[in-house]
Amino acid sequence: RNQNRIRNFSIIAHIDHGKSTLADRILESTHSVDKRDMKEQMLDSMDLERERGITIKLNSVKLKYQAQDGLEYMFNLIDTPGHVDFTYEVSRSLAACDGAILVVDATQGIEAQTLANVYLALDNDLEIIPVINKIDLDSADVEGVKKSLEEALGISPDECIAVSAKTGMGIEDVLEAIVNKVPAPQGDIEEPLQALIFDSFYDSYRGVIPLVMVKNGIIRKGDKIKMMASNAVYEVTELGIYTPKELPIEYLAAGDVGWVSAAIKDIDKIHVGDTITHDKRPALKPLPGYRELTPMVYSGVYPVEADDYISLKDSIEKIKLSDASLRFTPETSSALGFGFRVGFLGMLHMEIFQERLEREFNQNLITTAPSVNYMVHLTNGDLVEIDNPAKMPERQMIKKIEEPYVMATIITPNDYVGNVMEICQYKRGIFKDMKYQSDVRVEIIYEMPLSEIIYDFFNRLKSSTKGYASFDYELSDLKESDLEKIDILLNSEPVDALAFLVHKDFARERGLKICQKLKDIIPRQMFEIPIQAAIGSKVIARTNIKALRKDVLSKCYGGDITRKKKLLEKQKKGKKRMKSVGSVEIPQEAFMSVLSLE
Numbered sequence: 001r002n003q004n005r006i007r008n009f010s011i012i013a014h015i016d017h018g019k020s021t022l023a024d025r026i027l028e029s030t031h032s033v034d035k036r037d038m039k040e041q042m043l044d045s046m047d048l049e050r051e052r053g054i055t056i057k058l059n060s061v062k063l064k065y066q067a068q069d070g071l072e073y074m075f076n077l078i079d080t081p082g083h084v085d086f087t088y089e090v091s092r093s094l095a096a097c098d099g100a101i102l103v104v105d106a107t108q109g110i111e112a113q114t115l116a117n118v119y120l121a122l123d124n125d126l127e128i129i130p131v132i133n134k135i136d137l138d139s140a141d142v143e144g145v146k147k148s149l150e151e152a153l154g155i156s157p158d159e160c161i162a163v164s165a166k167t168g169m170g171i172e173d174v175l176e177a178i179v180n181k182v183p184a185p186q187g188d189i190e191e192p193l194q195a196l197i198f199d200s201f202y203d204s205y206r207g208v209i210p211l212v213m214v215k216n217g218i219i220r221k222g223d224k225i226k227m228m229a230s231n232a233v234y235e236v237t238e239l240g241i242y243t244p245k246e247l248p249i250e251y252l253a254a255g256d257v258g259w260v261s262a263a264i265k266d267i268d269k270i271h272v273g274d275t276i277t278h279d280k281r282p283a284l285k286p287l288p289g290y291r292e293l294t295p296m297v298y299s300g301v302y303p304v305e306a307d308d309y310i311s312l313k314d315s316i317e318k319i320k321l322s323d324a325s326l327r328f329t330p331e332t333s334s335a336l337g338f339g340f341r342v343g344f345l346g347m348l349h350m351e352i353f354q355e356r357l358e359r360e361f362n363q364n365l366i367t368t369a370p371s372v373n374y375m376v377h378l379t380n381g382d383l384v385e386i387d388n389p390a391k392m393p394e395r396q397m398i399k400k401i402e403e404p405y406v407m408a409t410i411i412t413p414n415d416y417v418g419n420v421m422e423i424c425q426y427k428r429g430i431f432k433d434m435k436y437q438s439d440v441r442v443e444i445i446y447e448m449p450l451s452e453i454i455y456d457f458f459n460r461l462k463s464s465t466k467g468y469a470s471f472d473y474e475l476s477d478l479k480e481s482d483l484e485k486i487d488i489l490l491n492s493e494p495v496d497a498l499a500f501l502v503h504k505d506f507a508r509e510r511g512l513k514i515c516q517k518l519k520d521i522i523p524r525q526m527f528e529i530p531i532q533a534a535i536g537s538k539v540i541a542r543t544n545i546k547a548l549r550k551d552v553l554s555k556c557y558g559g560d561i562t563r564k565k566k567l568l569e570k571q572k573k574g575k576k577r578m579k580s581v582g583s584v585e586i587p588q589e590a591f592m593s594v595l596s597l598e
């Protein structure tokens with residue numbers, strides 16, 4: 001074992017610039033994976049990741065590389081997600097690294113998350129290896145990208161390595177740069193154990209498996225280890241690495257990255273960002289922790305069947321293990337019963353959470369439209385945080401409401417500057433700055449209400465720039481806004497889970513649109529159902545769902561048996577994600593309808 005020959009690095013990129021493909025080529029050229037075992041995007045192991053073509057969870061693999069200096073090096077490659085919602089996951093993995101390969105698509109150039117990721121890497125003092133990818137394409141503009149990297153980030157053009165992750169061209173140069181530029185891990189094997197937990201997951205046989213980077217000391221099978229934040233003590237039953245196959249080994253020492261199994265059954269004792277040390281000879285201090293993350297959006301998550309509440313809770317806890325940014329608390333809704341209010345980093349994070357609950361844990365869910373966290377100043381001087389529109393205090397008790405704003409960075413070809421500004425303006429944005437990155441690309445900065453970004457901002461941005469604009473944001477501060485709570489009444493009963501907040505100027509328009517939308521979404525029933533949108537006791541919009549005509553049903557009776565079956569089948573399927581509220585059956589889409597009203 002030679003610590004000087006270990007290299008811990010990750011790959012960072014804007015989404016679709018080729019990070020997973022480059023990881024595949026690195027795996028292949030270090031012979032870590034047999035050609036016949038090779039499938040595309042080896043590291044993207046969750047089904048969801050392959051389907052959506054994005055990397056959600058980070059993975060680590062240990063690779064051997066025979067370098068041109070004749071020596072063999074050990075690489076620990078830690079993959080990171082590229083989407084704006086997962087900046088936190090990126091920062092977790094970067095804390096375990098000494099270097100980062102920065103991938104930039106030669107046909108696209110710098111994008112919003114290219115910048116965000118580079119800033120994170122610099123924050124972690126990482127050596128950056130700039131790689132310009134997709135040079136096999138005719139539209140590749142290597143010189144142009146080099147120039148903008150120099151101008152925007154001070155990266156010297158001589159340092160850039162031009163590659164094609166698809167054909168493998170230039171990959172050898174990347175591997176050599178890892179050897180020559182990324183420093184070896186600096187830890188000391190003689191010091192008390194300090195191992196950083198940068199990820200963890202739940203295995204039904206072995207319990208919680210933390211993934212660690214050993215900063216100092218050595219960890220062996222049979223050791224009594226202690227979690228420094230929770231003080232819980234466990235005995236290591238097994239430990240190992242990924243090659244990418246799981247491989248048990250005898251120990252992990254300073255500089256090593258791997259997994260630890262210690263029959264850990266209590267999920268809440270393991271925190272990503274915590275430090276593992278020895279029970280007998282503990283380290284004085286934990287490694288610098290990660291910053292606590294504040295969720296950006298909150299949504300109600302309810303079981304369709306009330307009986308599934310406990311199993312839903314159990315599943316959410318298991319997801320939280322590998323998703324440290326998730327926050328949840330119990331909540332009750334008069335319409336939906338017992339459930340949870342869950343905090344997310346963004347919309348994609350929320351969607352993925354829902355899909356994982358459904359697919360991996362077989363949960364049948366109703367989720368409510370996401371909301372941001374509002375600060376409400378009451379007339380009696382109290383300050384309350386409201387993460388659920390249904391909980392908004394009565395109007396006459398409110399002095400003012402503040403909502404979170406973000407600083408949004410949008411990068412776009414200059415043909416679309418007008419379109420971008422129009423959308424930002426419409427979304428109550430405050431113009432801050434505009435910079436030319438090159439003759440053809442512009443960086444625009446707006447301060448905008450987070451709630452407006454949730455409501456269909458990304459889709460609009462994409463469609464009005466033919467998909468060329470990229471976007472990133474960070475929380476800036478709270479600003480006072482003139483907001484109204486809109487209640488939705490079905491059959492004259494308010495449905496708390498459908499309430500939402502909106503800026504005064506949009507209230508009437510959104511109220512009307514949601515009534516129309518609900519009319520289309522909620523299936524007809526045997527009686528007429530009035531739908532109303534109201535602010536306080538004032539109704540601002542209304543529609544009606546007409547009663548089902550009797551003859552539609554009667555046709556099915558006695559008639560064609562297959563058709564009847566089909567109808568029943570259809571009803572059963574539809575039922576899966578319906579919730580009876582009073583006497584009205586509301587399908588899942590209804591709760592999300594406020595999101596796509598434009």
Ligand code: GDP
Nearest residue numbers: 013015016017018019020021133134164165166
């Ligand atoms: P990621 O989102 O950064 O992980 O990007 P992927 O590795 O999933 O790549 C995005 C798309 O670009 C995929 O369709 C890849 O096949 C394609 N791609 C990646 N690298 C190259 C390359 O060097 N040349 C070409 N032509 N396509 C590439």
Ligand code: MG
Nearest residue numbers: 020053054055
């Ligand atoms: Mg990927």
